Amino acid sequence: MSAVADTILANARVRTLDPDRTSASAVAVKDGHIVAVGDDGDVRDWRGAHTDVVDLAGATLTPGxxxxxxxxxLGMEMATGLDLSACRDLDALRTALADAARAAGPGDWVLAHGLDHNAFGGRPVHHDLIDAALAGVPAFIRLYDGHSALASGPALAAAGIDGPRVFAQRAHVVCDPDGRPTGHLVEFAAMALMDAVLPRENAxxxxxxxxxxxxxxxxxxxxxxxxxxxxxxxxxxxxxxxxxxxxxxxxxxxxxxxxxxxxxxxxxxxxxxxxxxxxxxxxxxxxxxxxxxxxxxxxxxxxxxxxxxxxxxxxxxxxxxxxxxxxxxxxxxxxxxxxxxxxxxxxxxxxxxxxxxxxxxxxxxxxxxxxxxxxxxxxxxxxxxxxxxxxxxxxxxxxxxxxxxxxxxxxxxxxxxxxxxxxxxxxxxxxxxxxxxxxxxxxxxxxxxxxxxxxxxxxxxxxxxxxxxxxxxxxxxxxxxxxxxxxxxQDVAGRxxxxxxxxxxxxxxxxxxxxxxxxxxxxxxxxxxxxxxxxxx
Known part of the structure; x- marks a missing residue:
């Protein structure tokens, strides 16, 4: 090592994942890169007047x-609002949505995410299962897979979704036998039909x-x-x-x-x-x-x-x-x-x-x-x-x-x-x-x-x-x-x-x-x- 380190991480158990040297106890860093790997005895040779020496107290150090x-x-948008991941059945889902609807102000939506398909107990995903709990408040719920969502009846009306649509990709607005949307929107193009009416955060x-x-x-x-x-x-x-x-x-x-x-x-x-x-x-x-x-x-x-x-x-x-x-x-x-x-x-x-x-x-x-x-x-x-x-x-x-x-x-x-x-x-x-x-x-x-x-x-x-x-x-x-x-x-990262x-x-x-x-x-x-x-x- 020819230059003084900016930072030294010492007193560590280092898992290098480097086949040429699998373990060590100290690492020297300069200008954003590793410049030396060795033992605690090497620290004095790497250290300068302004080197920051961090004692890891026996912690295990790995590649980042x-x-x-x-x-x-995208995840910030998908994870906006109420987290429904703990809902295991329809009763829990309806209770959570009813609480959120009561807390909503005039013009507000209930936005939710993380809903497990298993919560429907084998029933088809349908807004009829949740509309009563929401008492007229529009809702848009992303299911946990990220590829589908459930829009309430008022939400569908706000977006003008009143029947099936044709998409360039495999996506669909699920409809009942009479052609009425169930609220189940499958894949990105179908969910994007809601974009124009959903609330947005500023930059x-x-x-x-x-x-x-x-x-x-x-x-x-x-x-x-x-x-x-x-x-x-x-x-x-x-x-x-x-x-x-x-x-x-x-x-x-x-x-x-x-x-x-x-x-x-x-x-x-x-x-x-x-x-x-x-x-x-x-x-x-x-x-x-x-x-x-x-x-x-x-x-x-x-x-x-x-x-x-x-x-x-x-x-x-x-x-x-x-x-x-x-x-x-x-x-x-x-x-x-x-x-x-x-x-x-x-x-x-x-x-x-x-x-x-x-x-x-x-x-x-x-x-x-x-x-x-x-x-x-x-x-x-x-x-x-x-x-x-x-x-x-x-x-x-x-x-x-x-x-x-x-x-x-x-x-x-x-x-x-x-x-x-x-x-x-x-x-x-x-x-x-x-x-x-x-x-x-x-x-x-x-x-x-x-x-x-x-x-x-x-x-x-x-x-x-x-x-x-x-x-x-x-x-x-x-x-x-x-x-x-x-x-x-592999030549710059991972070890x-x-x-x-x-x-x-x-x-x-x-x-x-x-x-x-x-x-x-x-x-x-x-x-x-x-x-x-x-x-x-």
Whole structure:
């Protein structure tokens, strides 16, 4: 080390994830990068008059945690209002909505989110089930999957939704046999029909909410997030504005959406957009959807679900998806594709396999992968396609398959749910994340669930597909080294070594060896992003 460090992290148990040096007790940082890794005896050689020495008191220091799938900006909109995630049945739902309606002022709406499909007890989602509780107050409720919503009768009237609509993508306004909307809006285009009438926050409020959210994320140990949307182009101006007066506490890598109907000009725009970046944010890739969700009946399955649905792709012409991915790959642009059903996963892998250039094949990821047969598992590693999964989504299923997701897909497909371990054992790159706001962004909960196959602090819950549990090291790699590999950043991120970015997370316990339930509740001692301490307990 030739220069004096800005910051030294000492008295730590360092899990470097560097095969050349797997452990250490001190790390030196200068100008946002790691400049030395060693033992506490080396500290005096790194220290200068103005070096900040942080005693981690035996905490375990790891590469900075990166959420592999998150929606910070879109999520703020999706998570606005009343949180209904605790409602387990219609009585609880109606009580919560009635309380909110009574508290509403003149002209107010009830906005809510996080509602589990299981709360309807197997009944079709319909505004008739909630309108009486709302007593005329318009309501818009996002279901937990993020791909569907329930609008009350007055809300439908306000938006002028009085019958079915035709969309360029797989989306629909669910109607009864007489053509009257039930209020169930499935997929983004259908939900967007409400945009013109829903209440909106002003830009200043959204700026402060976003900064507060990112600070809260940093406090859980996150130093970065792969952001899976760019719905509002104004987000880039917002991020630039934040960096004019400070720094983002969390590094953001953003993948804007490419939707069905995108023409050559639109694809060229997405290629050009890859140049947009700031100090801690950048456009990095493009997001596709190959299907929707199981519970909404829009996951693309090889065989129909129990309602005879799930046999269509999100792109009405799947070949158009393939052409779009290939055009981006030839331009060196990475892609991530939402694919939940087995047919959707297969089609994405087929699309990548049609690329002749191995370098172009290595640019792709598949998101979610909720059910997949044995035949597709080895293709991930063979083709170089990364798997991106969210273990905490298991909370919406049950080991006995008595839940909406399992009932929809049937026992055979439910038995192969979220095959994290099979993918890792087959040699695939496996990225872990939360899909916030679909599940909480706290990485400790995801790390624990990946090992337990149930939510932490619920030992009474039977694990879902227990054989798919990851080891503690595999789970940590999913948030660090494998996350970096999935976006081509393995030479600058994902390990603790000289020359790597000083994105670091310190835990009060060892996240690899401590019991998983303890990891979920363990204090985060320190979070460092780009050499700056953004959280310290």
């Amino acid at each position: 945690l990166v959420d592999g799938h998150s929606h910070p900006y 200043a409020v959204r700026r402060e909410r976003l900064l507060g959210l990112l600070r809260d994320m940093a406090a859980t140990g996150l130093t970065g997030a792969h952001v899976m949307d760019l719905q509002d182009p104004g987000v880039l101006d917002l991020l630039a504005d934040i960096e004019e007066s400070g720094e983002l506490p969390v590094r953001l890598r953003i993948a804007p959406w490419c939707m069905p109907g995108t023409d050559t000009e639109g694809l060229d725009h997405l290629v050009a957009l890859q140049r947009a970046r700031g100090r801690r944010w950048r456009i990095g890739g493009v997001k596709f959807f190959m299907d929707g969700t199981v519970e909404g009946g829009t996951a693309w399955l090889e065989h129909p679900d129990c309602h005879g649905q799930g046999t269509e792709a999100f792109w009405p012409d799947p070949a158009a998806y393939t052409r779009a991915v290939h055009r981006l790959a030839r331009s060196g642009v990475r892609t991530v594709t939402h694919a939940i059903g087995d047919a959707a996963v297969r089609h994405v892998l087929d699309t990548v396999e049609l690329l002749d250039d191995p370098a172009q094949r290595a640019l792709h990821r598949i998101e979610h992968i909720e059910t997949v047969p044995d035949s597709q598992i080895p293709r991930f590693a063979r083709l170089g396609v990364a798997a991106s999964m969210q273990p905490t989504h298991l909370a919406y299923t049950r080991a006995d398959h008595r839940d909406a997701w399992s009932t929809r897909v049937g026992k055979e497909r439910a038995d192969r749910a979220w095959r994290c371990r099979d993918l890792r054992d087959a040699g695939a790159v496996l990225v872990l994340g939360s899909d916030w706001p679909i599940a909480h962004y706290d990485p400790r909960e995801v790390l624990a669930t990946a090992r337990l196959r149930r939510l932490p602090a619920h030992p009474e819950t039977e694990p879902v597909a227990a054989g798919q549990a990851l080891t503690g090291l595999m789970a940590l790699e999913g948030y660090t080294s494998h996350s970096a590999r999935s976006v081509g950043e 603790i070594g000289p020359g790597y970015r000083a994105d670091l997370t310190a835990f009060a316990v060892d996240p690899v060896t401590a019991p998983a339930d303890e990891v979920a509740a363990a204090p985060v001692t320190l979070t460092m992003t780009g050499g700056a301490v953004v959280h310290r307990s």
